[in-house]
Amino acid sequence: MSSERDFNEIITGLAKKRGFFWGPSPEIYGGSSGFFDLGPLGKLLKNRLENQIRASFVRANFWEVECPTVSPAMVWKASGHLDGFIDPITQCTKCEQIYRADNLIEEQLQGTKISGKSIDELTEIIKTHKITCPSCKSPLGAVESFNLMLKTRLGLDQEAYLRPETATTTYLLFRRFLTFFRDKLPMSVFQIGKAYRNEISPRQGMLRLREFTQTEGQIFILEEDEKNWPQFEDIKNDVLPLLPYQTQQKGDSKPLKMKMSEAIRKGHFQNPAYAWCVHLTYSIFKNMGFSEEKLRLRQHFPTERAHYAKDAWDVEVHTESFGWVECCGIHDRGNYDLTRHQEFSKEKLSVSVNKQPVVPNVLEIAFGIERPLFCLLDNSFQPESEIRDTDWLKFPPEVAPIQIAVFPLMGKDELLVPSREIFESVMEAGFVAQFDVGGSIGRRYRRQDEIGTPFCITIDYTTLEDGTVTIRDRDSMEQVRIHKDNLIVTLKKIIRGSTRFESLK
RNA sequence: GCGAUCGUUGUCUAGGGGUUAUGAUGCAGGCUUCCCAAGCCUGCGACCCGGGUUCGAAUCCCGGCGAUCGCACCA
Numbered sequence: 163m164s165s166e167r168d169f170n171e172i173i174t175g176l177a178k179k180r181g182f183f184w185g186p187s188p189e190i191y192g193g194s195s196g197f198f199d200l201g202p203l204g205k206l207l208k209n210r211l212e213n214q215i216r217a218s219f220v221r222a223n224f225w226e227v228e229c230p231t232v233s234p235a236m237v238w239k240a241s242g243h244l245d246g247f248i249d250p251i252t253q254c255t256k257c258e259q260i261y262r263a264d265n266l267i268e269e270q271l272q273g274t275k276i277s278g279k280s281i282d283e284l285t286e287i288i289k290t291h292k293i294t295c296p297s298c299k300s301p302l303g304a305v306e307s308f309n310l311m312l313k314t315r316l317g318l319d320q321e322a323y324l325r326p327e328t329a330t331t332t333y334l335l336f337r338r339f340l341t342f343f344r345d346k347l348p349m350s351v352f353q354i355g356k357a358y359r360n361e362i363s364p365r366q367g368m369l370r371l372r373e374f375t376q377t378e379g380q381i382f383i384l385e386e387d388e389k390n391w392p393q394f395e396d397i398k399n400d401v402l403p404l405l406p407y408q409t410q411q412k413g414d415s416k417p418l419k420m421k422m423s424e425a426i427r428k429g430h431f432q433n434p435a436y437a438w439c440v441h442l443t444y445s446i447f448k449n450m451g452f453s454e455e456k457l458r459l460r461q462h463f464p465t466e467r468a469h470y471a472k473d474a475w476d477v478e479v480h481t482e483s484f485g486w487v488e489c490c491g492i493h494d495r496g497n498y499d500l501t502r503h504q505e506f507s508k509e510k511l512s513v514s515v516n517k518q519p520v521v522p523n524v525l526e527i528a529f530g531i532e533r534p535l536f537c538l539l540d541n542s543f544q545p546e547s548e549i550r551d552t553d554w555l556k557f558p559p560e561v562a563p564i565q566i567a568v569f570p571l572m573g574k575d576e577l578l579v580p581s582r583e584i585f586e587s588v589m590e591a592g593f594v595a596q597f598d599v600g601g602s603i604g605r606r607y608r609r610q611d612e613i614g615t616p617f618c619i620t621i622d623y624t625t626l627e628d629g630t631v632t633i634r635d636r637d638s639m640e641q642v643r644i645h646k647d648n649l650i651v652t653l654k655k656i657i658r659g660s661t662r663f664e665s666l667k
Numbered sequence: 668g669c670g671a672u673c674g675u676u677g678u679c680u681a682g683g684g685g686u687u688a689u690g691a692u693g694c695a696g697g698c699u700u701c702c703c704a705a706g707c708c709u710g711c712g713a714c715c716c717g718g719g720u721u722c723g724a725a726u727c728c729c730g731g732c733g734a735u736c737g738c739a740c741c742a
Contacts, residue, residue, distance in 0.1 A: 168735085179678045179693085192715065192732040243742080301739095310742070362740055363668070370741065467742095573700060600695085604703035604714065611703095623701060632702080641702070662692080 170483035173540055174367060176553060180205065180613050181369060182539060196364035196372030201615055206563035206594060208375070208535055212354055212447045214561060215377050215531075222442055224350040224379050225342075229331035231356050232298060232314060235321040240506035241330040241499065243311060244323075252302045253290065263288065263305040269592060286427075311357045312372075324358035328376045329526055333499045336382065336511050347522055348383040348435075354531075366484060368536040379527040381444075382500075383435060384515065386629050389522065394434035397441045398423040405460040417458040431459065432473055432494065436525055440475050440492050447490070450534055451558035456480045456541055461490075472496045477529070481540040481566055487535060490529035497521040519545045542614060548638070555614030556637060559657045564615040566595040568651060569606050571622040573599045581621040584646060588619070593652045593657075611636055617656065617663075619649065635663040642666045 177183045181201030186193035194422040200208060216226065238244040263284045284305040287293070294302065312324040325331055332353050343349040344595055357376040404425055420430075427526035431437035437449040440459060446459055462474040477490035500521045504511040512519035542555040547624040559565065568585040570577035578599070585597045596615070598606045603620065610618055624643070625631050631649060632641040633656075643651055644666065656659035 171735090175678065188731065189733095193732070193734095359741085364741085365735090367734095549703090567704095602700075602703080602705070604705085607703050609704085620702065634702080640704075 169481075169540070169543075170367070170572060171552045172553070173483060173536070173543060176543070176555075176612075177201075177204070177539060180534045185367075194372075196361055196370065198368060198371065203563040204334075204535070207538070207557075207561065208531060210563065211450050211531055211535060211538070212375075212377075212452075215354065215446055218442070218449050219350075219352045219379055222350070222379075224352045226349050226607060227332060227335065227353050228355060229328065229335070229353060231325050231331075231358070232316070232322050233325060233331060233334075234316060235323060236506060237330065237334065238323050238326075240313060240502045241333075242502065243326055243330070244309065250604065252285075252305045255562065260552050264666050281328070310359050312360050312363070327357050327528065328355050328378045329350070329380060329495075329528060330499065331378050331525070332378065334502075335504060337509065339382065340513070345513070348381050348387055350381045352377065352379040352527075357530075368532050369484065369487060371530070371532055374530040374532050376528065376530050378529075379439075381435070381439065381525040382522045383525060384513075384520065384522055388433040388435040388525075391433070391435035391438055394422070394426075394438050397438060398426075400441060402441065402444055403454070404430060405458055407461045407463045410460070410463070434491075436473065436494050439525050439527055443477055443490055443492050443529075444526075447479070451538055451561045452479055452534070452541065456537075458486070460486075467493075479534065479537040479541070481537050482543070483536075483540050485535060487537055489533045490527065493526045493528065495526050497523050497525040499524060513524060524601045550608075550611065552608050552612055554608075554611035554636070557614035557616065558659075559616040560659060562614050562616050563594065564596050564610070564613060565593045565617070565657055567606070567610045567618045568595060568597050569618060569620045571603055571620055576626065577623070579620055579623060584619060584621060588653070591653070592652065597630040607634065607639075617653065620647070633663075633666070640667070 180203055182204035183198045183200050185198035186195050187197040187199045188194070189199075219226070227265060229493075235244065246525045254621050281446045287303065288302055311326050314324060316322045332351060335351075339349050339351060354375065354377045355375060358373050359371075361370055361372055364372060399421055401421050402421050402425075404420050406416070406425075409418060420428075422441060426434060426437055427433055431440065444457065444459060445590075448454070456479055459476050460476045460478050462471075462476065470493040474494070475492045476488045477492075478486045478487050481487050500511045503509075504521060510519070512521045514520070538557070538561070539555070542557050544550075544556050546552050546554075559564070566588050568588060571582035577613045582597070585595060588595045596610070598609065600606070607618060612635070616636045618636075620632045620634060623634065625646070628645075629647070630643045630645050632643050633649075633652070634641045640663075642663070652661070652666065656663050656666070
């Protein structure tokens with residue numbers, strides 16, 4: 163489809179033209195890469211995605227919280243981000259090329275253990291082994307650390323950082339959660355909020371941002387509950403597209419359609435609670451409007467995991483622009499975080515099990531919303547065709563930014579007045595709707611197609627005679643006539659998806 | 668951050684030392700119109716930023732910012 167045009171550029175062009183997103187921001191000053199503004203439609207779409215996410219978590223018995231985006235350095239020291247979230251870099255003294263010091267050493271001195279080595283030790287290794295610039299063979303400068311966190315200051319001189327993930331800020335509330343949940347584990351909470359990463363060179367537009375909105379669900383859980391997780395019963399027969407690392411090792415990238423129970427039996431998941439989290443995440447992505455054939459779940463290789471993770475699976479979405487895109491991580495973080503914060507804060511972050519203090523484990527679902535937002539635009543894009551000479555967006559009705567458009571067939575007063583009445587009633591019913599009189603009726607349908615509005619209501623001369631209006635379906639471009647008294651209830655059904663448009667005919 | 672290519676109305680683009688800066692589409696107002704971008708009229712709108720060369724720069728040169736691709740990076 164549209165092979166002669168670069169797909170990403172089409173999506174970005176459409177996004178700019180129609181007010182989904184603009185950037186890089188701030189545009190009038192030339193922009194900084196990694197930052198985007200959401201336009202009115204982009205914000206509406208994002209709100210819809212957030213609401214789907216929120217509803218999914220709440221249904222799964224998670225409680226929402228919100229924490230500050232700035233925390234003092236100590237927090238990030240404890241979380242491991244201050245030391246672990248860095249790239250040790252070295253610069254060639256002559257050609258000024260910058261390299262990852264650790265990669266360079268591993269590459270040139272095979273078998274050297276560098277994990278846990280300090281900056282000074284790395285400099286020493288480079289010096290004693292005479293490692294030089296790979297491109298010009300000149301000596302390399304001292305190793306410095308490049309931290310991916312954005313630094314700021316509290317008051318006059320307290321060192322602080324913008325959070326690179328929301329999760330850590332959630333963990334800090336552990337003792338408060340114990341009180342709130344009346345000391346009963348497991349406890350499930352989630353947070354939707356901004357996080358910041360100072361990427362060296364962000365690319366791929368909305369997919370790698372320096373500021374993004376992260377959604378994270380956390381379950382604080384004891385080991386025996388991970389093994390004995392009753393909710394797993396509800397989903398054990400569901401089939402998910404799984405890509406375990408062993409499959410990838412064989413060079414296979416086609417997911418296995420596997421029952422959850424079978425995946426547990428074969429050891430792809432370590433326990434039912436973690437498996438249930440993977441399933442929940444998959445269902446969140448389905449609720450955001452992604453179709454099954456565009457989704458897969460990929461397990462990380464043991465060497466690929468973050469510093470805190472015991473096991474990790476990703477949700478990936480297939481896009482026309484970039485192929486498979488990593489959209490969500492599901493991590494078994496063990497009790498790494500709580501143990502570290504207990505150690506650094508000197509606060510007790512354990513519960514009592516058989517009179518012994520036990521630090522619970524954490525299962526985490528984490529994703530940025532901007533990625534699925536872009537992927538949904540990508541997946542929804544339909545190129546122009548013979549029957550419709552414009553590109554259009556096939557958003558699922560429940561997440562479309564504008565749900566309803568209302569038109570008088572023509573801009574005459576006798577049609578305008580009842581049209582406005584209908585429009586008011588649609589707005590009053592809680593829909594996000596648009597009223598449009600400009601241009602021919604066909605042009606107005608196209609405009610709505612282009613922003614993915616699923617249904618258009620048209621008021622014509624028959625309306626004046628018998629009180630019926632037409633509902634026009636975006637996907638089929640077909641219309642049904644319906645009495646205006648039944649309009650709202652019908653719209654609710656077809657937007658929720660409980661009734662199909664075809665059945666109205 | 669390095670290298671290559673590039674930056675022209677809201678969007679897509681032509682051009683390339685002296686131009687009223689091209690075209691399409693869009694948008695706004697009007698006329699017309701009984702359902703899928705019809706037509707007509709009127710109007711709106713651009714050379715990324717800074718410096719240099721030059722009588723004159725959107726055009727050439729340098730720098731910045733941004734974009735695409737490759738390298739590196741993406742805990």
